[in-house]
Amino acid sequence: MAMILGVIAILSALYTAVRFIVKAMLAELLPDGNGGHNLRGRVERIEAQVDRIYELLIENKLSR
Numbered sequence: 001m002a003m004i005l006g007v008i009a010i011l012s013a014l015y016t017a018v019r020f021i022v023k024a025m026l027a028e029l030l031p032d033g034n035g036g037h038n039l040r041g042r043v044e045r046i047e048a049q050v051d052r053i054y055e056l057l058i059e060n061k062l063s064r
Helices: 002-025 039-064
Strands: none
Touching: none
């Protein structure tokens, strides 16, 4: 009986640790309501800047 309880305790500790780590990683992808200071907000800002660079390059190419 003690062995079974020990195994259950170890498995529940591992489950809790994995759950905590996964929650911490997924929290980076949620909207933070703080001006996009998480990973998703940073990526969106970079994508917007890259899109603007492409627009400028296309305008420059068409104006020649």
